[in-house]
Amino acid sequence: MRRLPFSPWHLLxxxxxxxFVLPLVQMVLTSFMTAQEINQFPPKFIPxxxxxxxxxxxxxxxxxxxxxxxxxLVSAIAVVSHLILCSLAGYGxxxxxxxxxxxxxxxxxxxxxxxxxxxxxxxxxxxxxxxIVDTLAAAFVPWLASAFGIFLMRQFFLSLPxxxxxxxxxxxxxxxxTFVSVVLPLARPALATLAIFTLLSSWNDLLWPxxxxxxxxxxTLQVGLASFQGTRRTExxxxxxxxxxxxxxxxxxxxxxxxxxxxxxxxxxxxx
Amino acid sequence: xxLTFAATPRxxxxxxxxxxxxxxxxxxxxxxxxxxxxxxxxxxxxLSIFPAVWAFFISRTKWNGxxxxxDVGWRNYQRIATDPDAIAAxxxxxxxxxLFVPGSILLGILxxxxxNQRIRLIGFYRTCIFVPYVASAxxxxxxxxxxxxxQFGAANEALRRLGLPAQQFLESPGQALIVICLIALWGEVGxxxxxxxxxxxxxxxxxxxxxxxxxxxxxxxxxxxxxxELRPVTVFTxxxxxxxxxxxxxxxxxxxxxxxxxxxxxxxxxxxxxxxxTQRLGYGAAVAxxxxxxxxxxxxxxxxxxxxxxxxxx
Numbered sequence: 001m002r003r004l005p006f007s008p009w010h011l012l013x014x015x016x017x018x019x020f021v022l023p024l025v026q027m028v029l030t031s032f033m034t035a036q037e038i039n040q041f042p043p044k045f046i047p048x049x050x051x052x053x054x055x056x057x058x059x060x061x062x063x064x065x066x067x068x069x070x071x072x073l074v075s076a077i078a079v080v081s082h083l084i085l086c087s088l089a090g091y092g093x094x095x096x097x098x099x100x101x102x103x104x105x106x107x108x109x110x111x112x113x114x115x116x117x118x119x120x121x122x123x124x125x126x127x128x129x130x131x132i133v134d135t136l137a138a139a140f141v142p143w144l145a146s147a148f149g150i151f152l153m154r155q156f157f158l159s160l161p162x163x164x165x166x167x168x169x170x171x172x173x174x175x176x177x178t179f180v181s182v183v184l185p186l187a188r189p190a191l192a193t194l195a196i197f198t199l200l201s202s203w204n205d206l207l208w209p210x211x212x213x214x215x216x217x218x219x220t221l222q223v224g225l226a227s228f229q230g231t232r233r234t235e236x237x238x239x240x241x242x243x244x245x246x247x248x249x250x251x252x253x254x255x256x257x258x259x260x261x262x263x264x265x266x267x268x269x270x271x272x
Numbered sequence: 273x274x275l276t277f278a279a280t281p282r283x284x285x286x287x288x289x290x291x292x293x294x295x296x297x298x299x300x301x302x303x304x305x306x307x308x309x310x311x312x313x314x315x316x317x318x319l320s321i322f323p324a325v326w327a328f329f330i331s332r333t334k335w336n337g338x339x340x341x342x343d344v345g346w347r348n349y350q351r352i353a354t355d356p357d358a359i360a361a362x363x364x365x366x367x368x369x370x371l372f373v374p375g376s377i378l379l380g381i382l383x384x385x386x387x388n389q390r391i392r393l394i395g396f397y398r399t400c401i402f403v404p405y406v407a408s409a410x411x412x413x414x415x416x417x418x419x420x421x422x423q424f425g426a427a428n429e430a431l432r433r434l435g436l437p438a439q440q441f442l443e444s445p446g447q448a449l450i451v452i453c454l455i456a457l458w459g460e461v462g463x464x465x466x467x468x469x470x471x472x473x474x475x476x477x478x479x480x481x482x483x484x485x486x487x488x489x490x491x492x493x494x495x496x497x498x499x500x501e502l503r504p505v506t507v508f509t510x511x512x513x514x515x516x517x518x519x520x521x522x523x524x525x526x527x528x529x530x531x532x533x534x535x536x537x538x539x540x541x542x543x544x545x546x547x548x549x550t551q552r553l554g555y556g557a558a559v560a561x562x563x564x565x566x567x568x569x570x571x572x573x574x575x576x577x578x579x580x581x582x583x584x585x586x
Contacts, residue, residue, distance in 0.1 A: 045426075085312035098303075107321060229417075247408065
């Protein structure tokens, strides 16, 4: 390949890229430092060696492993449930004709406008009456399905040619059979987008679990980190270790599947 | 809207007692349709429109969640206008939005144009710039309170190297809101850049080539071809980022918790405090309704303005 000439765009992109990525690098490096190394000015960026005191203290003084397991569980339920319920509903709205379809879809789309801050008071009261406040169920029930997910899947199914499904029907497949064995295999890209979107939003959610859960063995990672920060404002190596544990799974997933993540961001931008 | 919620999947069954003949088939089809769409619709509508209606009734009461609620009519709404905390919170939200929305549009376009160049290292740059988007706002807030720590943070070190005086950042009532806005931009600009980049790549190449053949320079092509083509995306970004800025909570919670001296107490933070720290559910719901109304008005306003000045979006 011909070497491209030096472009002045590097002068803009290089500093920008560093501004975006260096804080994350510093977060990882700081998690391996001792308090002495951290509390000095001018600051040092490279630890003298890999101290794991921060991680050790975090593991013994907080429920971080529990929080991690809780978050994995909540996100897994959210993703699986989204994949099933939203693809079913998206298909229903895109292809099946039923009484009240237009109105029901309008109601779903209208909900996008309502801010979480308005819903959290009555939702909290509803969950309290149902007896699920302060349980993990409170954290995942709002994530079982979403208007965005239904909309995304509907748009995708609308873009598929209808002939394949008609052929399946002629071969004697029922609606569910057609959906599962003909339509779903074609929907893999849309399902991947939906899964990534749901994973990002449920994993990173803070406000709702903060409101709904106060028992610290049921915290998700985000709530756990925020509460841990409230009590240890200056234990930076522990805080950064917690940050690393909470963000690395998604960062690694992003690095591995960057194309799919970017497609997800693009979709939620252009169609959302 | 509550009526929609009441129209549960079972309704068609009642309409068709015997699934026979034309009406029977239609009812069966409806049943299948609702079996597909019903569960998710019920979840989404049940967890938003129903609570939203309930929130309205709560907003007309004085209630701490335990003792019986007393009906106060519109008084909660009237009180907002004279509540100094609510007015200050609205001002903080306004400042944040006014800084954040244009900032993310301008930076988004700039980064997208830069990332659209065919130069070396572009994959590296793209990864670096997009990766903060997947970090949670809570973790970003904790990281930011370290980077902007006045005693030993990297931000002050950078200022020192540039020969500038050290700052208090998040601990200064005058700077905290601006610093939070910068941190929010750090986390969200990747998203704007991605959608601008996709839009740039959708611009038909012939358009640019034709203009270049006609003798237009790079800047004129950008000004008269690229920017107008990006307009629908800009409308979306403006709405989306306005909503993001107005609902910013996680970052504030993990950096300043509304301080110092309430200088970063925004409307959503105030709602959280009212409802879940001081148990004033009725008044909190009223402030939340006002926020909802303003968000709706702004969104409709942007779409209306855009329609009137003739662009294809929405």
